[in-house]
Amino acid sequence: MAIEVRIPTILRTYTDGEKAVAGAGGTLDELLADLDTRHTGLRDRVVDKGELRRFVNVYLNDEDVRFLDGIATKVNDGDSVTILPAVAGGSGHRTGTR
Incomplete structure (x- = not known):
């Protein structure tokens, strides 16, 4: 059995369009390193300087890993x-009356 990793649309260029990929490891960091052996560049989009990137959320079984042990x-x-x-943004255009 493996660990299923669901990939967002924006990162699927690293997984040849796959919505989910399988990997192995004892920690999230090891899992991402394992995935990077087959999907080069994916880890760099999620990790920066050994920590999860600020604007990337990672969930383990629907629980935010930032409230667990992060990348460990x-x-x-x-x-x-x-x-x-x-995801942030919007058009900056407000609708309605003044």
Whole structure:
């Protein structure tokens, strides 16, 4: 059994368009390193200087890893990891009357 990692649309260029990929490791960091051996560049989009990038959210079985042990969070076979880039913005245009 492996760990399923759900990939957001913006990062699927690193996974040949795959929505989910499988990996292995004892921690989130090891899992991302394992994935990077087959999907080069993916880890660099999620990790910067050994920590999760500020605007990338990672969930282990629907729990935000920032409230666990961050990149050192333990993972197990059968777990599900979801990578979600933070989304912000808008048109800046307000509708309605003044």
